Amino acid sequence: MSDAENTAAGEEAVREAGTTARRVVANIGEVIVGNEETIEHLVVALLGRGHVLLEDVPGVGKTMLARALATSFECDFKRVQFTPDLLPSDITGVNVFDQASREFEFRRGPVFANVVLADEINRAPPKTQSALLEAMEEETVTVDGDTRPVPDPFFVVATQNSVERDRTYELPAAELDRFGMKLSLGYPNEEEEREVLGRVVGNHPIEALDPVATTAELREARAATAEVTVSEAVRAYVTRLARYTRENAQLGVSPRGSVALSRAAQGRAVLEGRDYVVPDDVQQEAVPALAHRVRVGRGEGSARELVREALDAVAVE
Structure with missing residues (x-):
């Protein structure tokens, strides 16, 4: 290709990526009322290969936001509830001895997904929190000396409760630095809350949400963003x-x-x-x-x- 053709192809890839991103923002808005700015920041972070920390009060839709994003891109989604007794192997996976084959078999943990929701990450001790760090930084997971790649794309959305600080562990600066963004949703205004109540009568809208892009399109959009x-x-x-x-x-x-x-x-x-x-x-x-x-x-x-x-x-x- 000539330079002009390469430039035109790059511009076209960006246009397609932008169209895909805007479709996803609108689709997430079918579940999350208001907060368009926060939704845009989340999609921007995903395009820019960053991870996101959501800090807010309980019940404002942090989990739904992550689920809606994963569904919109038809991505594999896993949720990990962080608790004081959660072990690093509960996140990364573990080698289990197979009696029939007489060999160890690796059973993948929930970190092996396209979108991983680390719910209330600050409720687990630092050793368990750090189990995500290698995956977030290197996009690999090492268990018993064996290193395995996480799926492509890979995106972590971690949440933490901003009001209950008892039995929690503050995220150290080195861990915070690995999150591309820190976002919050906040309480809806009166009109938005009425809209929320109207939408969730009967089935929750997340159950009816359809994908508007494929995982392959997400990979292409991220590649275009990097250029x-x-x-x-x-x-x-x-x-x-x-x-x-x-x-x-x-x-x-x-x-x-x-x-x-x-x-x-x-x-x-x-x-x-x-x-x-x-x-x-x-x-x-x-x-x-x-x-x-x-x-x-x-x-x-x-x-x-x-x-x-x-x-x-x-x-x-």
Whole structure:
């Protein structure tokens, strides 16, 4: 192919990926009332090969959001309920001796799915939480010295309860840094809550939700997203935002966080139908992609406020 043909093919792939992403956003909206911005962030994170931490009060639809995403892409979905007695092998799988064959057989754990919901991840001890880390970072799982790849695509949605802190384990900064975004749903407003009540009379709408894209289309969309152009000027802008947080917080954004923001911006560009990133893409994804990586001192406001402060203070050049 000539350069012109390659460019045209890339633009077409991005257009198709954007169309697919917008269909999925609309489809999830059939289950999750309101919260279109959060749904978009979730899809953007998926396109940008990041994982998502959902922190919110109970009963606002965190599990339904993950299920609706998996169903929309016709993906294999597994849910793991994290509890204090959950073992790492309950997530990754275990080797079991087969009496008939006289050999060990590996029984895959729920991590071997396209979309994995780690429900209330902070209720399990750090050793169990860390069972997800290799899969999230390397897309492999090692059990008894054998390393196996997780499915492609692979996406983790972890939830944690924001109000009950008893018998929970705070996620360490190193683990938080492996999540591409931290999102929340919040309570619906009065009109949205009436709509929720109207939809769930009888069967829940998740039971009637149909896929609007295939897993193969998701792989193609992610591949197209990875090819979206991030110019030198945009990369410099992301770097300046990260440096601002490092200079004005106890713990600033890591280079991994800069990568996560750049990939999220690529996902946002695809959702908007562009094959190149603009500063507005970075600005839309900065708070969910960066704030959970920042630690501010006591009396210095919140991490989200600091990221917004960075967006106001750092010039686009």
